[in-house]
Amino acid sequence: MSSQQQKADKATEAEFGSYYLQRTTQELAEDLDKVRNADDFKADSVPFLVRALQQGAVQFSPDDQKRTVSAVKQKEG
Amino acid sequence: MGKRGNHHADDPAAFRKRQKVTHEVPAGEDVLSSDQLRKLLTFDQDLHRARHGLSSFKRLLDDIVANQDDRSAKINLLQEYLEDVKPRQISEDAVHLSDIMEMWSFAVQVNNDGVMSSAAVVLALLLHVISDSLRLVPYGLDICRTLLQERQLKSLSKNLSSEKGKGFIISPTLRLLKEIVSLDGGAFAKQVFRARSYTFAYLGRNLEVGNTGEGPEDAKKASVRTNAVKFFLACLKFLHSDGRKELLTQKELFSHLTFMIKTDAPWLVLEILNALKTCVLMDDKIPRDVKFKSFNTKTLTRVLSLYTYGTSANTDEEKTSVADKAHEFLLYVCTTPEAGILYPSTGLYPKPESDELVGGRRRGKFAGVESGLADHTFSKGIPVFNFVLSEFSQKLRPWSSLKHSELLVSMFSVAPELLADYFFTNRSFTFEPKLTMTWIGYATFLFSTMQLPLPPSFGDRSQFAHTPPPTTILLDNIIPLPINQKVLVRCLSPKSNLTSFFATRLLVTALEKLATAIKMHETATDSKDRAIWEAASRRLIDAFCQRIPDMKEIVRSYKTIPVENYLHRTLATRLIRLYYEVIPRVALAANFDVSPFFVDVLRSLDGDASDAEARSFGVMQLENLVSIASYSPGMRWFSKVDNITNGASSLPFTALLRLLCVDSEDSPSQQIKKVLTTVAVENQVVLSTTGIAPLLQALRAYKSKDSRGMVSVWSYLDNCINRCASSPIKYLEMLQLLVEETKISDEEPRCPLLIVALVEQLQYLSSSVDDSGTKAVAKFLSLYFNTESLGAETPVLVNHQYGKVKEHFSSKSITLKKLGSSSDITTLQAFESETAEEESTPLSKEKDETVIDGNSLRERLHVLIDEDPDTNVITRWAAKEVEDLMEDSVAARLVRLLASPHVHIRKEASTNILKMAAKIKESSYEEKDQVWLLLCEVAESSKPHIDAGPAPSAFVAFATHSLDVLRNPLHPLYPKVNTFLTRGPVWSAEKLPLAHDILHGEPSEDDRYYTEVTWLLAYLLDALVTPFDLSVFHKKRWFEKILSLGSNPYLRVNLRTRILRIIYRATCIESGSTTLVTRFGIISWLESQRALCESNEEASVIRALMRRIWDTCDQKKVEGWSRGGVQKLIDNVCKI
Known part of the structure; x- marks a missing residue:
């Protein structure tokens, strides 16, 4: 049970992580375009940028993450 | 490739040019018998023939290595030959393969490159073949023994010391050495190393003779360096720990090994890193100092350069695998204590300058509070144990490489001492916001750094037991040095959502970490040191507040976030909430009215307009805003707001109740429930024992049965709650009458005021709702009264009131079931578990006073008087900027010297205050006039007193506290202080400046009375130090005034504590x-x-x-x- 629970938590965490990334990309789209056009933006900057945006996901508690993930699922379908 | 024509040799230019060395190797002949081989290899001074023999032998060996069909026959032939040439007398001095050895030796004497090379090639190949075949190993051992005799060692050394360009001689020799070292599990490794004056000849140089050709190195034609590296690694592998240690201490060898690592073939790089890890770092018998010398900053930086390994010739896969391996390697080196590079350190306690052990504990210059550890400032840098890692950390570029960032953060996590040191040393890189990848990279790195938890006991248990860590170091761990107020304000500017979003995230993390640190300060202490820890905690908070933007900046930033950016908005509300929770004095200083935001979010959550996703963030935002509202005294919970739910007006309180009813299990909104309970209990709407749980249970139960009827129920409930909260006295009196009417005893439970209001308002119900509405209200009331009477016995008052309800509705021909009817109870039970679990009962109190002794009383109420203030400020202030004089409280510290026990210090202080006032007046500082006036007045007023003794504490206290007010024009006392200053040039020593105006005058803003009183009490405490001060308090009846203030029942605990402190x-x-x-x-x-x-x-x-x-x-x-x-x-x- 506990390992199943852990698996479920991991899955929620991953889903929330990708949702958070998508959300931040959407909210900050305008500025991100400017960053992409900056001189120091290279091909290998993409993973760095992804990490930069996504790292804030840890600031949300497991409960909030779960709540959001289920709300997103509900919205999708 | 053809040989150059002879005619070139005669050309004088040929000698000036560097000749390309080519060597023609005779092909040799097929060997069919051992006898033939023996004859071919018989020593002959004709080196051409000798070479022919060696080439024939090589052909045989190549065939064996190539693993053709007749391999075993050829091995038999080889064995036969080896047996044939075995010396007759077996002894230590016996020379095996004497013909070859002699040929080699002769070739060395006559400098014949061809045979020198061929002999080494053949011997290396022979040992290689032997090591693959168990039955040949004894011959191999004999050959090795022979090779380690002096004559052969000389040949080896001569081969190795050939010119750089003669790789064809050096490489096979190094291969031969590698074979000797590796044979039979390293049986000869030690001896080879012992004979290093021969075997290691020119190894340093050879390690740097790299691939000369263009493009990547051909695997079949390995460079001298490659062979040398392989030999070196074989030595590392087969030597035992002592040997490895000596090998590593060979002059510069290790440096030669890593110098060219970036140009090595990928497989070789991986091999080097693997060997260094397994044979050096993981070998715990190699002493730490040897590892430490080998893996210095230079070596680490070379490995670091592998992160950008590769040229266009390398495939992407190769590049990545080398970079990954190097990263893994450095992570291991820098974060594993067993590797020997990471030194045990003491977390946030810096390394003592004189490191001595006292009573088993490390106590150095910084140890002990007496020497000022906690408020020590490190102007020359922070001493660390891990100086190598500290130096190496400065080579990293965490803003431009994810791997660098990861490595550095991992280093901080294992050696927290490095964090503050890193930022202290690396000041050139600022956090000025720019929309570039570098800025984002730096922000990412800073965020990861701040996410690191504070080490338990701040990293050192023994020091933790005595003293808090230095504030500056702890502060840098919470909010790193590059993040300061100025930069953050710029980040939060509305110009960019991105920088503002990142800054908000950083601030949230910082405040959460600060809260943890404060808690650690609170729990750290035993009673003895409590005052020290409290002082440290205060200092930490003060310093932190200077690093972060004011509340008004945060609020301004929140207001400019577009509504559709709900993730960003949620985070911003969380930040505001943290301001209130962690640093309330900063939060309360800004006059933030949360109501409009609160209502906006409530509206956005209303109905089905918002989608589930936005709603879930809306609830999070609301949770934060509700908490903020609960902290801000101006929140009007019970005033109707228009168009808040379904276009109708409602109380914010009821609107939140509705939300709690709508929300399903996956969004329990505990925070909202908690705040609503507190608000309802404070306003006496519900009982403190049960809170809003019964009401909520009844509402949820009713909603599940009949959601359409909820409209009438909400409107009725809203009205009743409003009345109940706005005129509680009326209902309290009614309740009292009921008590008298029912003649219940004092022990009997009362009923909530809400019930009284609900019953009282029934008479007006029919005028506001239709029949179905009336039915809905009746049904709801029946459920609600049931929830209020759940338990062992139905409270008499509830029962009594329910009687009235029944009576009222029966006149409308609606019959209600009696309390406890099974159908109602079943309906309610479905919503029971949810409401039962969360109710905490801190609201009910029991009298159980604990005994507090004199010491703990002292800890709670005694505020230290700084009896020996820092006098350096007299000389140092002149060098500072005017802004710094104010921001760093230099002015305040100078004023405090007026109370010094030494007359000359007081006089100096007085003169310097006037000088400082003049300097400020001439500056462009915004509040220069007021500050000048204040400083002049305090100096003038003190003048008659300082010859005889310290200036009255009230002067000093008033001046120092007023400086803070003058710095901030938004401070509620700003007008009052200014009016007071302009009133007259000298203050009376018999009075407490301004105190009367605050306590008895009107507050400058309606809701800021308590803020003013808080300021006053802090000032009065500082104004009471000497018997003279006491007499002023006595004569002017200030104690009387303070005590009557303390009798105010609405005074909050912290204000009451301030009075007790006085x-x-x-x-x-x-x-x-x-x-x-x-x-x-x-x-x-x-x-x-x-x-x-x-x-x-x-x-x-x-x-x-x-x-x-x-x-x-x-x-x-x-x-x-x-x-x-x-x-x-x-x-x-x-x-x-």
Whole structure:
């Protein structure tokens, strides 16, 4: 049970992580375009940028993450 | 490739040019028998023939290696040959393969490159073949023994020392050495190493003779360096720990090994890193200092350069695998204590400058508070144990590489001492916001750094038991140095959502970490050091507040976030909430009215307009805003707001209740429930024992049955709650009448005021709703009364009121079931578990006072007086900028010197205050005039006093506290302080400046009265230090005024504590306690306060304070004055 629970938590965490990334990309789209056009933006900057945006996901508690993930699922379908 | 024509040799230019060395290797012949081979290899001074023999032997060996069909036959032939040429007498000196050895030796003497090379090639190949075949190994051992004899060693050395360009001689020799070292599990490794004057000849140089050709190195034609590296690695592998240690200490060898690592083939790089890890770092028998010398900053930086390994010739896969391996390697080196590079350190406690052990504990220059560890500033850098890692960390570029960032953060996590040191040293890189990848990279790195938890016991248990860590270091761990107020304000500017979003995230993390640190300060201490820890905690908070933007910046930023950016908005509300929770004084200083935001979010959540995703963030935002509202005194919970739910007006309180009913299990909104309960209990709408749980249960149950009827229920409930909260006295009186009517005893439970209001308002119900509405309300009331009467017995009052409800509805021909009917109970039970679990009962109190002794009373109420303030400020202030004089409280520190016990310091201070005032007046500082006036007035007012003794504490206290006010024009006291300053140039020593205006005058803003009082009490505490101050307080009846302020029942605990602190301070002054008792009746005042106390702890504190007053007063005089009454009272109180 506990390992199943852990698996479920991991899955929620991953889903929330990708949702958070998508959300931040959407909210900050305008500025991100400017960053992409900056001189120091290279091909290998993409993973760095992804990490930069996504790292804030840890600031949300497991409960909030779960709540959001289920709300997103509900919205999708 | 053809050989150059001979005619070139005659050309003089040929000698000037560097000749390309080519060597033609004779092909040799097929060997069919051992006899033939023996003949071919017979020593002959004709080196051409010798070479032919060696080439034939090589052909045979190549065939064996190539693993053709007749391999075993050829191995048999080889064995036969080896057996044939075995010396007759077997001894240590016996020479095996004597013909070849002799040929080689002869070739060395006559400098014949061809044979020197061929001999090494053949021997290397032979040992290679032998090591693959178990039965040949004994021959191999003999050959190795022979090779380690002096003549052969000389040949080896001669081969190795050939010119750089003669790789064809050096490479096979190195291969031969590698084979010798590896044979039979390294049987000869030690001997080879022992003979290093021969075997390691020119190894340093050879390690740097790299691939000369263009493009990547051909695997079949390995460079001298490759062979040398392989030999070196074989030595590392097969030597035991002592040998490895010696190998590593060979002059510069290790440096030669890593110097060219970036140009090595990928497979070789991986091999080097693997060998270094397994044979050096993981070998715990190699002493730490040897590892430490080898893996210095230079070596680490070379490995670091592999992160950008590769040229266009390498495939992407190769590049990545090398970079990954190097990263893994460095992570291991820098974060594993067993690797020997990471040194045990003491977390946030810096390395003592003189490192000595006292009583088993490391105690150095910084140890102990006496030497000022906690407030030590490290102007010359922070001493660390891990100086190598500290140096290496400065080579990293965490803003431009994810791997660098990861590595550095991992280093910080294992050696927290490095964090503050890193930012202290690396000041060139600023955090000025720019929309570039570098800025984002730096922000990412800073965020990861701040996410690191504070180490337990701040990293050193033994020092933790004695003293808090230095504030500056702890602060840098919470909010790194590059993040300062100025930069953050720029980040939060509305120009960019991205920088503002990142700054918000950073601030949230910082505040959460600060809260943890404060908690660690609170729990750290045993009673003895409590004052020190408290002072450290205060200092930390002060310093932190100077690093972060004001609340108004945060609010401004929040307001500019577009509504559709709900993730960003949620985070911003969380930040505001953290301001209120962690640093309330900063939060409360800004006059933030949360109501409009609160209502906006409520509206956005209303109905089905918002999608589930936005809704879930809306709830999170609301949770934060509700908490903020609960902290801000101006929140109007019970005033109707238009268009808040379904276009109708409603109380914010009811709107939140609705939300709680709508929300399903996956969004329990505990926070909202908690705040609503507190608000409802404070306003006496519901009982403190049950909170809003029964109401919520009934609402949820009813909603599940009939959601359409909810419209009428909400409207009715909204009305009743509104009435109940706005005119509680009316309902309290009605409740009292009911109590008398039903004649219930005092122990019987009461019913909530809401019930009284609900029943009272029934008579107006029919005018506002239709029949179906009336039915809905009736059904809801029946459920609600049921929830209020769940339990062992139905409360009499609830029952009584329910009777009235039944009666009312029966007149409308609606019949209600009696309380406890099974259908109602079943409906309610479905919603029971959810409501039962969360109710905490901190609201009910039990009297259980604990005993507080003199020491713990001192910890709680005693505020240290700085008796020996820092006098350096007299000389140092002149060098500072005017802004710094104000921001760093330099001016305040100078003013404090007026109270110094030494007359010359007071005089110096007075002169310097006037000089400083003049400097400020001439500057462009915004508040320069007021500050000038304040400083001049304090200096002038003190002048008549400082010759005789310290200036009155009230002057100093008023001036220092007012400086903070003048710095901030938004401070509620700003107008009052300015008016006071312009009133007259000199203050009266018999009065407390401005105090009267604050306590008795109108507050400058309606809702800022308590903020002003808080300021006043802090100032009064500082104004009471000497017996002279006491006499001013006495004569001007300030104690009376303070005590009557303390009698205000709405005063919050922290303000009451401030008053108790002033009383405690008075008891510390000579005859203070006696004055308090005989002139101000303090004992009976305290006794009445104790009786009114809601918290047991507070009551205990008051009791201990009474005891202290008794202990410190002139008991005889007091006894006479009270005729024994005081002692009797004290005895009675302390008996409890």
